Amino acid sequence: MAYNWEEISVREVVLLEKIRIQNVRSLKDTGDVPLSPITLLVGENSSGKSTFLRTFPLLRQSISKRTDGPILWAGDVDDYVDFGSFDETVTNDGSTDMTFSFSFEATTSRKYIMRSPNGRMARQEFPFPMDIGALPDHITYSITISRAGMREHVSKLHVTYNNATFTFNLSPQHKRPNVIVDGSYDYPLSQKEDARAPIYFPVSRIFEYDLPNITRTFNELFSLLGGDDKARAEYQQEDDEDDFALDYDYRRVVTICQMIGVCLLTGLSWDEIQAHAIFKGKEDKDPFLTIIIRKLGNFSSGKRSDALASCKLAGFRAVLPYIEDYLSAYFRQVHYIAPLRATAERYYRLRNLSIDEVDYQGKNLAMFLNGLTRSKLQSFQSWTRKYFGFEIDVKRDGGHISVQVALTNGNGFINISDTGFGYSQILPIITQLWVLSTSIRRPVGEATPLVIAIEQPELHLHPALQAKLANAFRASIELAKKNHCNLQLLIETHSETIVNFFGRAIARKIMSPKDVSVVLFEKKREQNQTEVRISQYDEAGYLQNWPLGFFAPEE
16 A cells, blocks of 8 residues: 655754844844853944844744734834835945844754554554654744835745755746755745646745745656656565555655755765665565655765755755744744833723733733732732832722832831832833743643843832843843743843852852853944844853943043
């Protein structure tokens, strides 16, 4: 009985490791910026820190809604950030496109299902070495956005998957769209229908682009492997498995080549694939797979290299949806806290609203706290009491509610509007920290991180309270891990207190240098562009590659 193979992949993905931004406002090229569990963005005013940080909520609002182009530069009142338009965002030096690149590492375990011709399913392991699933895949996904006339579009997609590279040139300036594999193998992307069913990439889940079909590449590969009546007759005479030779058809070639391509992408060599596929016990082999492997093995080295590059493209067609799924899940879970947060009101009108998330300005904070169960509110009170020395409560009075604050050494609760501006500014931050590090529990292994991008958390806070807030940042990362959740904090700050707190925590071995990175933005006024440098704490808590007099410039 003949079978077709369908892939099922389960991925464990850790934190987004690096991001690179090119031609966005003053950020001509940030280079690869590493992202730690806590990433501090520092620099002078108007140096590009906010542009870098706001890219995260910009991508969230773009991915979360149906858009007319790749990026939602400015949305409705409930959207996070407003970049204006493409022309207002692209670097003002004659640039006509911008690029966003994301690097991360994924560990893939692969299982396969065999589907018989009658539609019934039978589960079986993929007949190549399954220990490839224990190896991490290193992935960089780069998207270039351009504008032609009045319409923006994705003009290039470049993906590095371990040692393989795929560059899709989609710009109208190209005479024909194409994909270049490993920098050498140039394959055209078809725009026309084919006599056979066209082979498409799955529709993109992000950035609103479609890749043209790659039918022509598979037609050439099919012919290369002898996919015609003469070849089938030849195999039927040579091979003992007559019924499999008769099934030597187009879709089976595509499927088997896709399986070979996935193995090539994960780092297996052709020799390893060939040896395992041919010499594995006969009872475990797919005879049709053996036919393809044998045919490839008889090719000259140059002819086989070209065929294996086509197989890589087939394998990439299988893994691209998982790459986009990860990026979509990552940016959908970005939470943003703006620098100017809502001022406290004495009373809030009570409405029957269920609030799942504190908004980026904290306007709905009272409604969110009012919706907490008593046990959750008590947990939140314990959190604020431990790290900040005060408690929060919600008082209901008729059709209104008020937020109450009680200092640990004070005389009971008072209305938040009577406590000074600092409490209303810090509450949206610490509420988000508590919610995301304690309330969301996930199965072990589901590791798509939660991201909080915070602008200037130190505003209106005494230095001692800034240090307590920094300690809460540290504690929230640890607490999230205990709840099987990765939390990633991106913090734009001018606070010397916050920067120094993490240095002292590392010196005291409370934190590791790998837990915190510092990204320094320096504006080059003559070019109106920003230079981005990376500073790291050493084991003693001192910042490396740090400019002298950064917080206290010499006169």
